[in-house]
Amino acid sequence: MLAFILRRFVGMVVTMFVIVTFSFFMMKVAKGSPFSQERDVPIEVLQALEAKYGLNKPLKNQYMDYIGNLLRGDLGLSIKYPSRTVNEIIAISLPKTMMIGGLALAWALLIGLTAGLIAAAKQNSWWDYSLMSVSMLGISIPPLVSGPILILIFALWLFWFPTGGWGSFSHMVLPSITLGSVYGAYIARLTRGGMLEVIQSNYIRTARAKGLGEKTIIIKHALKGGILPVVTFLGPAVANIMVGSVVVEKIFNTPGMGPYFVDAAYNRDYFLLMGVVIVYSLFLLLLNFFVDILYGFLDPRIRYE
Amino acid sequence: MKRIIVAALLSLSFVSCTKDSDPNYYGTIKPKHSFDEIWINNREEPQYMDPTLAYGVPDGNLAWNTFYRLVSIDPLTGKPVPELADKWSVTDNGKTYTFHMRKGALWSDGQPITAGDVEYAWKRLMDPATGSQYQSLASNVIENGDAFAQRAIHLSGFEKSTSSSEIQSFLVKHEIPVTKIQARPGTNEVFVFLKSASPEESQAMREKALGLLTQEHPWGEGVTAKITTSDVVEAKAIDDETFQVKLIGPLPYFILLAEFANFAPLPKHVIEKFKAEGKEDQWTKPENVVVSGPFKLKEEQFKQYKIYEKNPNYWNADSVRLKRVKVLMIESETASLNSYKVGETDWIGPHNIPSEQINNVKGFKDYHNDPYAGVYYYIFNTKVKPLDNPKVRQALSLAVDRQKITDFVLSGGQIPHIGIVPDGLGGYQSYKTEMFNPAKAKQLLADAGYPDGKGFPKLKFMYDTKETHRLIIQAVQEMWKQNLGIDIEPSNVEWKVFLDRQKAMDFQIARKGWIGDFLDPFTFLEMLISTSGSNRTGWVSPEYDRLMEASNMESNPEKRFELLGQAEKIAVDDAIFMPIYVYTKTYMLKPYVKGFHPDYQDHHPWQHMWIDLDWKKAK
Numbered sequence: 001m002l003a004f005i006l007r008r009f010v011g012m013v014v015t016m017f018v019i020v021t022f023s024f025f026m027m028k029v030a031k032g033s034p035f036s037q038e039r040d041v042p043i044e045v046l047q048a049l050e051a052k053y054g055l056n057k058p059l060k061n062q063y064m065d066y067i068g069n070l071l072r073g074d075l076g077l078s079i080k081y082p083s084r085t086v087n088e089i090i091a092i093s094l095p096k097t098m099m100i101g102g103l104a105l106a107w108a109l110l111i112g113l114t115a116g117l118i119a120a121a122k123q124n125s126w127w128d129y130s131l132m133s134v135s136m137l138g139i140s141i142p143p144l145v146s147g148p149i150l151i152l153i154f155a156l157w158l159f160w161f162p163t164g165g166w167g168s169f170s171h172m173v174l175p176s177i178t179l180g181s182v183y184g185a186y187i188a189r190l191t192r193g194g195m196l197e198v199i200q201s202n203y204i205r206t207a208r209a210k211g212l213g214e215k216t217i218i219i220k221h222a223l224k225g226g227i228l229p230v231v232t233f234l235g236p237a238v239a240n241i242m243v244g245s246v247v248v249e250k251i252f253n254t255p256g257m258g259p260y261f262v263d264a265a266y267n268r269d270y271f272l273l274m275g276v277v278i279v280y281s282l283f284l285l286l287l288n289f290f291v292d293i294l295y296g297f298l299d300p301r302i303r304y305e
Numbered sequence: 306m307k308r309i310i311v312a313a314l315l316s317l318s319f320v321s322c323t324k325d326s327d328p329n330y331y332g333t334i335k336p337k338h339s340f341d342e343i344w345i346n347n348r349e350e351p352q353y354m355d356p357t358l359a360y361g362v363p364d365g366n367l368a369w370n371t372f373y374r375l376v377s378i379d380p381l382t383g384k385p386v387p388e389l390a391d392k393w394s395v396t397d398n399g400k401t402y403t404f405h406m407r408k409g410a411l412w413s414d415g416q417p418i419t420a421g422d423v424e425y426a427w428k429r430l431m432d433p434a435t436g437s438q439y440q441s442l443a444s445n446v447i448e449n450g451d452a453f454a455q456r457a458i459h460l461s462g463f464e465k466s467t468s469s470s471e472i473q474s475f476l477v478k479h480e481i482p483v484t485k486i487q488a489r490p491g492t493n494e495v496f497v498f499l500k501s502a503s504p505e506e507s508q509a510m511r512e513k514a515l516g517l518l519t520q521e522h523p524w525g526e527g528v529t530a531k532i533t534t535s536d537v538v539e540a541k542a543i544d545d546e547t548f549q550v551k552l553i554g555p556l557p558y559f560i561l562l563a564e565f566a567n568f569a570p571l572p573k574h575v576i577e578k579f580k581a582e583g584k585e586d587q588w589t590k591p592e593n594v595v596v597s598g599p600f601k602l603k604e605e606q607f608k609q610y611k612i613y614e615k616n617p618n619y620w621n622a623d624s625v626r627l628k629r630v631k632v633l634m635i636e637s638e639t640a641s642l643n644s645y646k647v648g649e650t651d652w653i654g655p656h657n658i659p660s661e662q663i664n665n666v667k668g669f670k671d672y673h674n675d676p677y678a679g680v681y682y683y684i685f686n687t688k689v690k691p692l693d694n695p696k697v698r699q700a701l702s703l704a705v706d707r708q709k710i711t712d713f714v715l716s717g718g719q720i721p722h723i724g725i726v727p728d729g730l731g732g733y734q735s736y737k738t739e740m741f742n743p744a745k746a747k748q749l750l751a752d753a754g755y756p757d758g759k760g761f762p763k764l765k766f767m768y769d770t771k772e773t774h775r776l777i778i779q780a781v782q783e784m785w786k787q788n789l790g791i792d793i794e795p796s797n798v799e800w801k802v803f804l805d806r807q808k809a810m811d812f813q814i815a816r817k818g819w820i821g822d823f824l825d826p827f828t829f830l831e832m833l834i835s836t837s838g839s840n841r842t843g844w845v846s847p848e849y850d851r852l853m854e855a856s857n858m859e860s861n862p863e864k865r866f867e868l869l870g871q872a873e874k875i876a877v878d879d880a881i882f883m884p885i886y887v888y889t890k891t892y893m894l895k896p897y898v899k900g901f902h903p904d905y906q907d908h909h910p911w912q913h914m915w916i917d918l919d920w921k922k923a924k
Contacts, residue, residue: 031801031802031805031806032799032800032801032802032804032805033801033805034801035438036801036804036805036808037360037438037804038804038817038818038819038839039438039838039839040808040837040838040839041438041838042433042440042441042454042455042838043455043501043503043504043507044433044440044454044455044456044504044507045433045436045437045438045440046504047433047504047507047508048433048434048435048436049436050504052436056504056505080352081350081352081607082352082353082358082586083353083354083355083586083587083589083590084607089607092607092608093607093608148639151643155643155647156643156646156647159647162647162649163640163643163644163646163647163649164635164637164640164643164644165609165633165635165644165649166606166609167609250636250637250640251637251639251640252640253635253636253637253640253644255606255607255608255609255634259636266799266800266801267801268801
């Protein structure tokens, strides 16, 4: 087990390094400068601006500087918001995104697991068909559509929730539901599929033959194996949810991290862009790592020796 | 349970309909806050909070309402009126301005606002090390400002007169390219401007030139060479109360520049303190900032909101009726319009109404639509065939029915336009000529050798990715096809790439928008001067340059407009730009907000705004 963890950890560090390097050079290849404007920037001013961010150095040196700072945990200065560091911007925005993400995840698991379990337990019943149709709808309707509909109903007609922004729990409700519902729908279908497969397996037949109650069979015996596909899905899904959705955060004007993936690239805010890419990669790598370990506990057939 | 929900639902929607809304208004009509407060949308987190560095509209609006200038513009008459300077005089045939600081005007920390703070701020703006992208607004007009701004080499101590051609030939002989050599007025000193393509090159060239001049002493030992410092710039505090600035010519628009956000006096004592600690960019934080205007930043949440409170030390604080201004940063147009509808904002400015919603909100009384000092153009790259032929450009321009575009494509009240300058800048009337004549366009194209568009190459049109631009070019493409028989290929590119390709002149036809920095035709016509960095057409007209130069030396306002008018005529007749329309600014404003005046530059001082809870009775 320990050897496996170590091996995976080294792999993660290497992957991270490759991601950082690749992103850094990809970003520099992109045409356009962070300082391009409609009005021509005087060359002497450009010189001062480039010097401030070290962009006047050769590319190799810029890269070395960046890696050096990164190892010290310094993500650099934002170009778009010059009085703030990238660390500061991420520290401000990531917790908000994660709060929405956490709620969305809770919502997704709640509706997804419940619907999936019911559908599996009552396979080919009216329950099954209607729940799975709703979940298909949930997958098909993107937040781009569901978000504005929720705003229209709950903010503009009923005045139950604010139209967007940040400040209290009520600001988080609509974005969390918008973001979580899509994942919930996936989880419902994966749970149903996983459960059905397990329910037909021999050890469940044994449990039934022993005369256990249906509830006990599903919750105690089938669930552990049945949600394996969900766990696999959750690794990358949680990473996606936790770093924020560009669309949801734009629609609800949430001051989170999601929009930077687009805005920082658009503004050529090199360091901010690198910062959010690194945070996302970290989430993705760590969560996949945890999922692999979790597998060992959930599935007795998997052993890390 | 179900019944309770339904009941709650009904009662809620019922309450909201009867109390806060009115069929004539799109949004709620009762403020959600106290009567001495206003909630507005700034659309974006500003890039710079420092007035010297302020660049875009989101920066400018905040700086402009909190850091006041020597003069301000009366919102009703549009004329400059005394602000932090209580009077000023113009001497030396319009070239020297002397400002007398208002007695008793204080910074928000209680320190007096002195002429020294003005000098400090203006020189900070011109200093290339500051990195302000509006540097040239000041350095282009103030005597010796450009030498300081462009780090020219300052030569002094000549014993005998040395001609500039002598200096030039010496430097060129040593492979140092020179842009120009400029005498320092009233002395025998000179400034040498070096030519360079990139920041790195410019640095290297300057060092080479300095090294050469200090070692070789080509004009005697007494001649010293150094990089121009700020003390030669003719913007000086004579004493604490008097600030004097000398201009390069009798520029009548100078007083409008002095009102520009970047020209605000700055609290030198505060900035220098932070600079000494190496934290210059922290002086604008709420806990540190010191302002001269009616409102001071109290609290900020990045990308959410900023709260401004009335500054009791502002000299004219008695005239300020609002105690608190909450500025939101809502980026999405839809989210902004939603926030307005439910009363989370009282005023949402331009770019806050999604274009597909314009027709839905148009009929309401809280929808407004004012002209704006900006023009939407297509520009031609005159270096490529067949666009180097004026007849081709004229034909393309004459074949576009601008009225149709403003009426059916945009429908936001935009005004079809043919001039470079929008109408009514300080009384200037832009040059008018025929806008749409398909028959003549066809003839011109035939004269240029392409009868019925035969043999005309398929030109590429470049625009930045945005829905409006796409709709306009589709209409124009169709008009060119119908009226001239030619086809073009529109392609959209991302904004920064768009800017870079324009700069490199890597395009054939491109879209361009230009917003006037101040209300004078110069801010538009300046674009087409051959040396201007904003001239992306490759067009060079010595006559145009001469007229523009002459206009800056002309002290009679009428004669000056005449010169500018002649220049504009040259550019329009030559069809360098193809103007399409004059912008309008659409916005939503609650009926209870008073003291809000339409403005050609969309400047709305919070200072004059107030909330009228009895607005219905007042009507």
